Amino acid sequence: MRIATWNINGIKARHDNLLRWLEQESPDVACLQEIKSVDENFPRKAIEDLGYHLETHGQKSFNGVALLSKKPFEEINRRLPGDDSDEQARFIEGILSTDKGPLRVVSLYLPNGNPVGTEKYPYKLGWMRRLIEWSKQRLELEEAFVLAGDYNVIPTAHDTHDHDAWWGDALYREETLDLFRELLATGLTEAFRACNDTPHLYSFWDYQAGAWPRNMGIRIDHHLLSPEAADLLKGCEILKDVRDWEKPSDHVPVMLTLDCE
């Protein structure tokens, strides 16, 4: 089973790219972020015509996540627990049946948190603490799950083109990395780094300043696996060619392969 995560930066702007990519790669599951659409306006038909079941958790203008799956979802849960006042659409969980048992797949869009010093940064840290709690509770089930998404976290200096340029940013500073490590320490495996120790491979390149042609990127889109999912890990790769397409997102898809059907 192949499970992609991709921040598409707007379904309206990326609809044709998404369709072309789904036809080309044919992932079993796709976790999308920044759909930037309310659920009622999400263009479903062409995606469903490719054979995908589609569930969204959208909001107007910003944020928004979606799950696509060739298999039907047994259950869908929207919103990350822990703060009923949080109105931002950043989390959707689906449960699938596989030949190795149930598999939970989450598409998440972790808050950016910039600028540090505004209310946005403590919102990010609070969201990460809620995700840690979610992970601890789900791990008690001892089932396979995949937390896939745009984490807005640069895990290590190997995941940026320039440590000094990024250090201190909300994506790459002590408090952020402490909580990311705490999340991993609940018992999760970061799939890409479990498969590939080559430094300076990225999943995001800014639209500005020629960041893509100069390869000034960061790796912030991740799959975190429960132990039961990590036992099924076969591979994980960044599909960077998509960044060269016409009208690209600033993120590229990252594709996880698990040994289940």
Add this chain to the structure above:
DNA sequence: ATGACAAACTTTGTTTGA
């Protein structure tokens, strides 16, 4: 030293993103 790019809506500027 500065700005630089894209998307959506608040739409001919502003807000957000990273």
